[in-house]
Amino acid sequence: MVKTIERPLDLLNNSKGKEVLVQLKGNKQFVGTLVAFDIHINLVLDNTKEMQNGEMKKSLGLTFLRGDTIIYVSPASTALQKE
Amino acid sequence: MVKTIERPLDLLNNSKGKEVLVQLKGNKQFVGTLVAFDIHINLVLDNTKEMQNGEMKKSLGLTFLRGDTIIYVSPASTALQKE
Amino acid sequence: MVKTIERPLDLLNNSKGKEVLVQLKGNKQFVGTLVAFDIHINLVLDNTKEMQNGEMKKSLGLTFLRGDTIIYVSPASTALQKE
Amino acid sequence: MVKTIERPLDLLNNSKGKEVLVQLKGNKQFVGTLVAFDIHINLVLDNTKEMQNGEMKKSLGLTFLRGDTIIYVSPASTALQKE
Amino acid sequence: MVKTIERPLDLLNNSKGKEVLVQLKGNKQFVGTLVAFDIHINLVLDNTKEMQNGEMKKSLGLTFLRGDTIIYVSPASTALQKE
Amino acid sequence: MVKTIERPLDLLNNSKGKEVLVQLKGNKQFVGTLVAFDIHINLVLDNTKEMQNGEMKKSLGLTFLRGDTIIYVSPASTALQKE
Amino acid sequence: MVKTIERPLDLLNNSKGKEVLVQLKGNKQFVGTLVAFDIHINLVLDNTKEMQNGEMKKSLGLTFLRGDTIIYVSPASTALQKE
Structure with a gap:
């Protein structure tokens, strides 16, 4: 189901256009469609939702x-399916 | 509604002249018009407002x-619309 | 049982395709199959499980x-055997 | 009232010789005249005042x-006007 | 008893194949045989034991x-002798 | 009273041989004569005193x-005069 | 009593073979003979003693x-004399 992953960033590349779960320090979670990333792991998500304890806290759109x-x-x- | 975003900084570039919401570590939030940014994600905002719990805490102008x-x-x- | 380890990253290279235990700051633990790593120690795990106190907290798949x-x-x- | 700001450091350059409000991590605030800055955002302020809750805590002169x-x-x- | 130490990394080089005590931030301690190190002070230990208050908390093998x-x-x- | 300050490090250069107040993270303060500094803002102070709440906690000499x-x-x- | 100190690292160089007091973040103190240092301020101490509140907590030898x-x-x- 995934293309070959030689380096860690390949997983991010394979995930473009797909929904990802992003865990931040300080217990923040975001769900959104991965639009872009760079080598610093800066990301752009679309339809971004800030989550807390499995519930949507805020809708952020492009972020x-x-x-x-x-x-x-x-x-x-x-x-997300297995949570 | 947005120009093509190939790299994360493209979203910042598309947002110049528009109002952005900036979340900082330590629970600080700022709203202002994005004037400039660089690769370190240093930003200049205009009409900057420091927010707390959805209310304006301080007006900072150019920041x-x-x-x-x-x-x-x-x-x-x-x-901001969906909060 | 292990190939020669000259530099620390050799252990990660030897562990590709095998299950690893990853301890993060802030008391988070992950178990999964090591798929890829880079010099920043960014990792991709498959069949990733977030653990807490020896119990599975969340199943994350590719991460x-x-x-x-x-x-x-x-x-x-x-x-894992000796815990 | 401000010269063109192309990059974030332009705002610091425009602010030389003027009074600035500097917010540090850990809830420290300084007010002083911006004398110099560099790309690390190291600053020199003159007539520096360390503030706490809108009151002067300490006068530091050149800092x-x-x-x-x-x-x-x-x-x-x-x-400062709008606080 | 030790070879000449000109630079700090010489001590790590002299310690290869010997048991070392490693103190981490956040009060974690590890004891194990030093297998490899690099300039970032990334280490590989063998027969690694995670210690707490002088007692073994977990046995980790190669780490x-x-x-x-x-x-x-x-x-x-x-x-270790003098603790 | 001060020589021209074009860049932030000029203030440190002007302060060589003079007493400086150094505020560290974690609420530590030092007072001493500035002997040397580098671009990382590593400093050597002489007659260094560690201060706490305006009182000398420890005398450290060269530091x-x-x-x-x-x-x-x-x-x-x-x-120091205005504290 | 000290050789000329032009740059901060000169003090470390002058201190080789002498006993130094090293203060770490998180309130840890070490006393030992300075054997080696590098530009990252990595140090090797000999006869290292971990101190707490002026008393020896642990003897670490070469560290x-x-x-x-x-x-x-x-x-x-x-x-140390003036503590």
Whole structure:
């Protein structure tokens, strides 16, 4: 279901256009469609939702997330179903 | 509604002259018109308002925000309506 | 049982395709199959499980973990049996 | 009232010789005349006053502020009147 | 008893194949045989034991420790006897 | 009373041989004669005194201070009189 | 009593073979003979003692201290007598 992942950024590349779950430091979670990323793991998500305890706290639309505060990024297709 | 976003900074470039919501570490939020940014995500906002719990705490006018403390930047047109 | 380890990253290279235990700052633990890593210790795990106190808290499938928050990575064959 | 701001540092350049409000991490605020800055956002202020809750806590005269701890810098003409 | 130490990394080089005590930020301690290190002070230990208050908390076998969280590394021959 | 300050480090250069007040993160303060500094804002002070709440806590003589923990450096002639 | 100090690292160079007091973040103190240092302020101390409230908490012998956690280094001849 995924293209070959040689380097970590390949997973981000494979996830473009798909929904991802992004966990930040300080217990913030975002769900949105991955639009773009760079080597600093700065991300742009679309239809971004800030989540807390599995519920939507705020809808943010297009959002630039600084890589510095990110703990993990997981394609939502696998991450969200099993929660 | 947005120009093509190839890299994360493209969203900041598209947002110049528009109102953005900036979330900082330590629970600080700013709303203002994006005037300028650089690769460190240092920003200049105009008509900057420091927000807390959805209310304006302080009006700051033109403000230089250091990128180091930024968690996310979201164009206000999408972020603010849905709060 | 392991190939020669000259530099620290050799252990990560030897662990590709194997289950690893990843300890993050802030008391988060992940278990998953190591798919890829880079010099920043960014990792991609598959079949990732977020653990807490030895129990699975969340199943994340494929996950990109930013190296910045990692404390240690240990092949699960040695780490998990002895807990 | 301001010269063109193409990049964030242009605002600091425009603010030389003027009073600025500097917010640091850890809830410290300084007010002083901006004398100099560099690309690390290290600043020199003159007639520096350390503020707390809108009151002067300490007068520091000429002061070197390390950029690393700065959250924002705002020209005092806009920031201070509206507090 | 030690070879000449001109630069700090010489001590790590002299300690290869020997047991070391590694103190991390956040009060974590590890004891293990030093297998490899690099200039970021990333380490690989073998027969790694996570310690707490002088008692073994967990046995980790081969472990990659990110240099970023390390406070000190001390050859166990001198460090452990005197505790 | 001061030579021209074009860049922030000029203030440190002007302060060599003079008493400075150094504020560190974590509420530590030092007073001493500035002997040397570098671009990382590492400092050497002489006749260094660690201060707490305006009282001397410890006398340290010659001391190397890592720039990383410094918030501000202020020539004592202006900073100390007005406290 | 000291050789000329032009740059901060000169003090560390002058202190080789002498006892130094090293203050780390998180309130840890070490006393030991300075054996080696590098530009990251990584240190090797010999006869290292971890101190707490002026009393020896642990004897560590030869120890590699990562520069990243260091606040100050002071030659013990001046620092320790006056405590």
